[in-house]
Amino acid sequence: MGTTKKKFRTESPANPPLTPAQQTTLNLIRLPANERTTYNSTLRAQIQLELEKETVNLVDQIDEPLWVSKRQLQAVTSCEVLYEKQEGESFEWKIPMTRGQIFHKCVELSVHLSPARTAPELVDEAMTSIMNRGDGLASFLVDLTDIERAEIRSEVASLLQTYFDTFPPLQNSWSPTTELPRKVLLHRGKIVLQGRFDLTVGRPDELTAGRVLIELKTGRAVPHHLDDLRFYALLETLVVGVPPALLASFYVDAGTVQVEVVDEDLLRSAIQRTSSAVKRLLQLRLEEREPERRASGSCRWCPAATDCRPGQAWLEEANGSGVW
Numbered sequence: 001m002g003t004t005k006k007k008f009r010t011e012s013p014a015n016p017p018l019t020p021a022q023q024t025t026l027n028l029i030r031l032p033a034n035e036r037t038t039y040n041s042t043l044r045a046q047i048q049l050e051l052e053k054e055t056v057n058l059v060d061q062i063d064e065p066l067w068v069s070k071r072q073l074q075a076v077t078s079c080e081v082l083y084e085k086q087e088g089e090s091f092e093w094k095i096p097m098t099r100g101q102i103f104h105k106c107v108e109l110s111v112h113l114s115p116a117r118t119a120p121e122l123v124d125e126a127m128t129s130i131m132n133r134g135d136g137l138a139s140f141l142v143d144l145t146d147i148e149r150a151e152i153r154s155e156v157a158s159l160l161q162t163y164f165d166t167f168p169p170l171q172n173s174w175s176p177t178t179e180l181p182r183k184v185l186l187h188r189g190k191i192v193l194q195g196r197f198d199l200t201v202g203r204p205d206e207l208t209a210g211r212v213l214i215e216l217k218t219g220r221a222v223p224h225h226l227d228d229l230r231f232y233a234l235l236e237t238l239v240v241g242v243p244p245a246l247l248a249s250f251y252v253d254a255g256t257v258q259v260e261v262v263d264e265d266l267l268r269s270a271i272q273r274t275s276s277a278v279k280r281l282l283q284l285r286l287e288e289r290e291p292e293r294r295a296s297g298s299c300r301w302c303p304a305a306t307d308c309r310p311g312q313a314w315l316e317e318a319n320g321s322g323v324w
Ligand code: SF4
Pocket: 079, 080, 081, 082, 293, 294, 295, 296, 298, 299, 302, 303, 304, 305, 308, 309, 310, 311, 312
C-alpha cells in the first residue's frame, strides 16, 4: 500500500489538522445547518402534558417525590423483579466501574484546563481531584493498593489517548459543555426526571435544533444506549424548549461513534417509553401490582436467577440445553 503526505483538515485553515478517525467522527457529529429542524414553540408544553397525562391518577398517592433517571427507566423496562432487587441493595464500587468515572473527569478537565495536558497528566489530576472530594468513590480509591491505583491509571491513560486520537479536539466556538445537568419537574415536583449529559457541542438557534448530545462509552455497545439518549433528548426539550439535533454514542475503545438524528417520531417514542415506565414505577411504589419477570440477558448475572423459573428457562435456552 502506498503512503501519502496529505494532511486531513477541516474547512477552516484555523482548525487543527485531524487524524482520519477524528475527521470521520467530526463528519458524523456535525449536522449541516440546512438539515437542522425548526420546531414549534409549543413543543415543550405539549410534551410536559403528554408525560403528566399518564400518571395523573397515581401521583397524588405518593408522599415522597419519585426520582427517575435513565437507570431506573432501563431497569423497570427490562425486568421489574430485578429492578426491585437492585433498588433494595446498597451500592458498592468495584475496580472496573472506576475507569469510566475517572475517564469522564479527564475529559471534563481536558475541556476546561489550560494549557493542555497530556493523557497521563490528566489522569493524575483527575484521580487527585476525585480522591479529594470525600465521597464513596474517593474512599474506594484511597483504600486501594498502590499497584491497583497504578493499573487504573494505566488503563484510563490508554483510553484517553485513544479518545484524543479519534475524537476531534473541542473548540470554544462549538460551545462544548461537560457533565451538563438537566432536571424536569412533573406534577409540581412529585416526579423528577433527571440526567447529566457527558458532553455536548453546538447549541440551538432560537427554535432551530443545533445541540448534539454525546455519551462517552468506555464499555461495549448495548441496545439500551439508544433509549438512554432518547430520554436525554426529552429532558433537553423539556428544559430548553428545542430538541437536540443529534444523539451520539462515542465508543472510546473502538474510537467509533453511532449517531441518530432527532425528529418528532423519535421524541414520540421516547415520550411513550418514559410515560409507561414512570407509570410502572409509581404502581410498584404504591404496590398496586406484582412486579413482572421478563427474562433477558440480565438473567445471566441477576441475583434472583436461582429461584426464578422464567430466568432459568431463558438461561437453559441461551446455553443451548433447551429441549427441541
Ligand atoms: S432471572 Fe431474569 S427474569 Fe428472573 S428476576 Fe432475574 S432478570 Fe428477571
